[in-house]
Amino acid sequence: MFSLGAIKIPTVAFLRKQLNTTALIEFGKYIQKVFPAVFSTEFIQHEVVGEYSYLFTVRGSDPQLMPYMLLAHMDVVPASEEGWKFPPFSAEEDEGYIYGRGTLDNKNSAIGILQALEFLLRRNYRPRRSFYIGIGHDEEVSGLDGGKQIAMLLQARGVKLSFLLDEGSGILDGVIEGIKSPVALIAVTEKGSLTLNLTVRSDPGHSSAPPKETSIGILAAAVSRLEKNPMPRLFGYGPELMMFEHLASEFAFPLNIVMKNLWLFSPLVSRIIERKPTGNSMVRTTTALTIFKAGIKFNVIPHLASAAVNFRIHPAQKVAEVLEIVKDTIDDDRVEITVTEAFDPLPISPWDDQALGVQIFRRTIMDVFPHVSSIAPGVCIGNTDSRHFTNLTDAIYRFNPVVLKADDVSRIHGWNERISVKDYEKQVEFLFQLIQNSDIDKLPKPHLSTHEL
Numbered sequence: 402m403f404s405l406g407a408i409k410i411p412t413v414a415f416l417r418k419q420l421n422t423t424a425l426i427e428f429g430k431y432i433q434k435v436f437p438a439v440f441s442t443e444f445i446q447h448e449v450v451g452e453y454s455y456l457f458t459v460r461g462s463d464p465q466l467m468p469y470m471l472l473a474h475m476d477v478v479p480a481s482e483e484g485w486k487f488p489p490f491s492a493e494e495d496e497g498y499i500y501g502r503g504t505l506d507n508k509n510s511a512i513g514i515l516q517a518l519e520f521l522l523r524r525n526y527r528p529r530r531s532f533y534i535g536i537g538h539d540e541e542v543s544g545l546d547g548g549k550q551i552a553m554l555l556q557a558r559g560v561k562l563s564f565l566l567d568e569g570s571g572i573l574d575g576v577i578e579g580i581k582s583p584v585a586l587i588a589v590t591e592k593g594s595l596t597l598n599l600t601v602r603s604d605p606g607h608s609s610a611p612p613k614e615t616s617i618g619i620l621a622a623a624v625s626r627l628e629k630n631p632m633p634r635l636f637g638y639g640p641e642l643m644m645f646e647h648l649a650s651e652f653a654f655p656l657n658i659v660m661k662n663l664w665l666f667s668p669l670v671s672r673i674i675e676r677k678p679t680g681n682s683m684v685r686t687t688t689a690l691t692i693f694k695a696g697i698k699f700n701v702i703p704h705l706a707s708a709a710v711n712f713r714i715h716p717a718q719k720v721a722e723v724l725e726i727v728k729d730t731i732d733d734d735r736v737e738i739t740v741t742e743a744f745d746p747l748p749i750s751p752w753d754d755q756a757l758g759v760q761i762f763r764r765t766i767m768d769v770f771p772h773v774s775s776i777a778p779g780v781c782i783g784n785t786d787s788r789h790f791t792n793l794t795d796a797i798y799r800f801n802p803v804v805l806k807a808d809d810v811s812r813i814h815g816w817n818e819r820i821s822v823k824d825y826e827k828q829v830e831f832l833f834q835l836i837q838n839s840d841i842d843k844l845p846k847p848h849l850s851t852h853e854l
């Protein structure tokens with residue numbers, strides 16, 4: 402059963418320097434209380450990193466096996482009180498679902514990993530392969546003070562990882578139009594990100610004698626141009642090509658033929674899938690207007706208007722290219738553009754028979770989710786703490802072992818985020834199996850089954 406207390410602790414992260422530190426401390430105390438074996442077992446070391454994040458080092462019995470890492474985070478995005486069926490930090494249970502901010506992103510993983518380990522320890526299990534668990538405290542606001550510090554600490558200790566598993570994708574059931582059965586997408590990369598601050602300054606004055614254009618009007622026109630002119634279609638130029646080719650047999654005729662021949666049909670397919678927000682995120686660099694600020698009083702022309710625009714960069718594009726397109730699209734020198742944060746799309750992790758992590762995930766998914774009909778490489782449309790770990794391994798995977806239905810994706814960062822009790826139990830079962838399956842020293846033999854990749 403989900404530790405409901407974890408959801409009730411409002412570990413909200415607003416900005417990098419605006420965290421609910423009281424809640425973060427409480428969360429640390431909470432996990433110590435509910436997972437006593439994890440915190441007291443002799444072969445597990447726990448450390449607090451960056452004041453609130455946790456790093457667990459689980460020393461396996463065979464030092465010859467290269468360690469791996471499981472990553473999650475305890476912080477959550479803010480949640481408004483209105484719009485929810487139940488208050489976002491009430492952890493209310495209703496018709497088999499637990500409601501609350503963090504139930505999918507990402508206390509389910511943080512608690513699920515520790516829960517699975519606690520179960521194993523109570524059965525006197527000691528892993529052969531060492532592993533690390535990182536529970537970040539600021540993933541939603543960059544991960545620079547939590548996840549990144551954990552990565553730097555491990556790097557300073559000379560640690561190399563065989564693979565790393567973080568949040569960022571899942572088992573999609575009815576999310577991809579045309580695919581009826583659930584498919585597991587393990588993201589082998591994540592999109593880049595660029596956040597711009599746009600500012601327009603104009604003379605302040607009395608609203609009774611307004612100028613022809615105000616800072617608000619100029620800025621509104623600029624952001625509207627960005628929204629009306631989406632970034633170019635790049636579908637088929639990144640690993641989403643691999644994803645759809647792997648999933649081709651899931652589509653009925655004639656779509657299965659189309660998906661197998663994306664070299665020819667990608668322009669057509671991209672026009673169809675871009676109609677939905679999740680599909681659009683696969684097709685291009687997305688443009689999201691997220692903050693707009695201006696004005697203080699109805700009869701005062703404001704001096705300043707500012708807006709934040711967040712772009713999630715398609716794997717086939719780079720920050721510099723996006724910035725150039727933005728400048729051309731705005732095409733107005735009165736709009737001052739400054740970069741708040743920027744990074745390119747992440748490297749693509751291996752997806753082949755030699756990739757240990759992939760083989761272990763594949764086996765574990767088949768064990769725990771036998772109804773999943775395909776396991777395919779995907780693209781994480783958001784960003785995760787795993788991006789800070791590229792110096793420790795080239796095998797970074799993003800996969801949350803949870804079934805997401807069509808309306809679940811918008812619950813993440815939205816209203817009524819929830820997880821079913823059954824799905825949470827499956828997540829713990831997956832992690833319980835994964836830790837044991839990771840003890841193999843050789844790659845498992847190819848499995849003969851319908852889960853063909």
Ligand SMILES: CCCCCCCC/C=C\CCCCCCCC(=O)NCC(=O)O
Pocket residue numbers: 506540541568569570571576577578674679680683781782783784785805810813
């Ligand atoms: C053709 C349709 C393909 C659909 C693929 C969509 C897959 C959606 C699956 C999972 C949901 C996305 C999870 C993203 C995790 C992001 C974690 C996060 O919030 N990080 C902070 C940030 O990105 O700002």
Ligand SMILES: [Zn+2]
Pocket residue numbers: 474506507540568
């Ligand atoms: Zn998250």
Ligand SMILES: [Zn+2]
Pocket residue numbers: 478506541814
């Ligand atoms: Zn998030």
